[in-house]
Amino acid sequence: MQKSSYFIICVAIIIGLGIVFISNSKSKDNTGKITTKRIVESNKPVENSEIKDGVQYITINAKGGYSPKNSISKAGIPTKLIVKTNGTYDCSAALVIRSIGFQKILSQTGEEIIDLGIPKKGESFQGLCSMGMYNFLIEFI
Numbered sequence: 001m002q003k004s005s006y007f008i009i010c011v012a013i014i015i016g017l018g019i020v021f022i023s024n025s026k027s028k029d030n031t032g033k034i035t036t037k038r039i040v041e042s043n044k045p046v047e048n049s050e051i052k053d054g055v056q057y058i059t060i061n062a063k064g065g066y067s068p069k070n071s072i073s074k075a076g077i078p079t080k081l082i083v084k085t086n087g088t089y090d091c092s093a094a095l096v097i098r099s100i101g102f103q104k105i106l107s108q109t110g111e112e113i114i115d116l117g118i119p120k121k122g123e124s125f126q127g128l129c130s131m132g133m134y135n136f137l138i139e140f141i
């Protein structure tokens with residue numbers, strides 16, 4: 001009688017450990033999948049532009065890189081790029097947009113408004129950090 005109850009307790013512990021182990025490995029799998037999905041999504045072109053009083057504003061956040069990394073906006077409209085910094089102490093605050101001759105160290109927190117003129121269809125603007133480590137691309141369609 002004592003032996004069999006000891007056996008039952010042992011089995012219960014093993015099953016318990018098994019459930020914990022399985023649920024742990026499942027949650028690890030799930031996080032892995034979510035992370036992969038996020039990376040894929042962040043590389044997809046994003047529409048992050050807004051038209052106000054005939055001017056198109058595109059917003060890019062600069063902190064540990066640029067987001068969204070790829071964006072798509074409308075061609076043929078006066079366009080301004082807003083680069084937002086928020087406690088940006090990394091080199092993504094040192095912004096270079098070669099095609100328009102823009103080069104500036106942005107304030108650590110704030111908004112920099114950059115005039116892109118009236119972009120043509122098919123035109124694109126690439127922003128880089130001063131080291132060329134981080135980048136973003138805006139395409140006009």
Ligand SMILES: [Cu+2]
Nearest residue numbers: 091129131133
């Ligand atoms: Cu950099």
